[in-house]
Amino acid sequence: MKAVRIHEFGGPEVLRYEDVPDPKPRKDQVLVRIKACALNHLDIFVRTGIPGVTLPHILGSDIAGEIVEVGEYITGFRAGQRVLLAPMHFCNRCAKCEAGVQNLCREFTVLGNAVDGGNCELIAVPAVNVIPIPDNLDFNQAASIPLVFLTAWHMLVGRAGIRPGQTVLVLAAGAGVGIAAIQIAKLFNAHVITTAGDEAKLEKAKALGADHVINHYKQKISHEVRAITNKEGVDIVFEHVGAATWDESMKSLKPGAVIVTCGATTGPSVSFDLRFLFMRQLSFLGSYMGTMGELYEVLSHVFAGRLKPVVDRTFPLRELRAAHEYMEKSHMFGKIVVNP
Numbered sequence: 001m002k003a004v005r006i007h008e009f010g011g012p013e014v015l016r017y018e019d020v021p022d023p024k025p026r027k028d029q030v031l032v033r034i035k036a037c038a039l040n041h042l043d044i045f046v047r048t049g050i051p052g053v054t055l056p057h058i059l060g061s062d063i064a065g066e067i068v069e070v071g072e073y074i075t076g077f078r079a080g081q082r083v084l085l086a087p088m089h090f091c092n093r094c095a096k097c098e099a100g101v102q103n104l105c106r107e108f109t110v111l112g113n114a115v116d117g118g119n120c121e122l123i124a125v126p127a128v129n130v131i132p133i134p135d136n137l138d139f140n141q142a143a144s145i146p147l148v149f150l151t152a153w154h155m156l157v158g159r160a161g162i163r164p165g166q167t168v169l170v171l172a173a174g175a176g177v178g179i180a181a182i183q184i185a186k187l188f189n190a191h192v193i194t195t196a197g198d199e200a201k202l203e204k205a206k207a208l209g210a211d212h213v214i215n216h217y218k219q220k221i222s223h224e225v226r227a228i229t230n231k232e233g234v235d236i237v238f239e240h241v242g243a244a245t246w247d248e249s250m251k252s253l254k255p256g257a258v259i260v261t262c263g264a265t266t267g268p269s270v271s272f273d274l275r276f277l278f279m280r281q282l283s284f285l286g287s288y289m290g291t292m293g294e295l296y297e298v299l300s301h302v303f304a305g306r307l308k309p310v311v312d313r314t315f316p317l318r319e320l321r322a323a324h325e326y327m328e329k330s331h332m333f334g335k336i337v338v339n340p
């Protein structure tokens with residue numbers, strides 16, 4: 001099959017379109033022909049080098065496609081079925097997996113991170129990863145769902161415990177995870193404030209349901225949040241930007257509020273005053289992916305049309321390098337998808 005692999009860590013130039021052997025599915029695996037694979041910032045982190053990645057390596061976490069072959073130990077699937085893949089790998093037999101918290105499994109990783117991903121034509125995966133999709137979702141839309149909607153659901157629902165009527169600040173509306181968070185917060189009838197770097201993105205954020213938008217290049221986020229909330233601050237800050245926004249996120253919190261974070265796109269090191277943390281009784285929550293139960297829960301809302309994936313643009317798989325370069329410019333609103 002064709003695949004894009006990295007043989008060394010580095011810039012977009014290390015992405016190499018080449019022939020690799022077809023995967024040979026085990027009897028307990030499903031072989032899927034990949035029709036679409038969405039990009040995530042994780043792809044850039046893995047490409048530039050993080051521990052646990054063995055080379056050569058295939059990137060890509062968010063996969064949609066068609067079943068080619070079903071292992072003889074598996075029931076309930078058939079060749080030709082349209083599916084998406086749960087974007088994660090876990091042992092499926094430890095205490096955490098059995099308890100349904102797969103993202104605390106010692107073997108837990110994201111597809112395309114410590115295991116090969118979907119920037120290729122075929123992938124063999126355990127049946128637990130395979131989820132049929134409805135006909136009204138095309139493959140590009142389906143590939144744009146799993147990682148960001150699962151991440152945003154786990155952050156807001158699983159970790160922050162969002163409740164109706166709360167006020168939520170969602171940073172970076174144009175990011176896939178921001179797009180998911182705005183919609184999920186609105187599903188809970190929350191009041192949503194969001195940020196973006198240009199007017200076109202701010203308009204699209206409003207169209208998704210955001211109640212207030214802040215241009216983070218022209219306006220100071222915490223000042224605007226204070227003005228919008230009558231000096232009160234927000235209940236939840238949805239963080240994934242990291243160093244560039246952390247101080248503004250802190251200043252936007254009301255007493256007793258929560259920052260929940262899943263990323264550090266602009267840098268991982270931040271500092272804060274411990275007195276601010278304890279006197280205002282704040283909670284800082286880390287969040288990583290989510291559970292299989294949460295994936296099914298959020299997918300039920302996507303499949304029913306209450307939450308909508310947003311595709312920014314597509315590239316052929318052989319042009320993955322151009323897709324990475326495009327993502328690094330951060331001009332997108334929604335997901336970038338490659339097609340084998």
Ligand SMILES: [Zn+2]
Nearest residue numbers: 091094097105
């Ligand atoms: Zn496990």
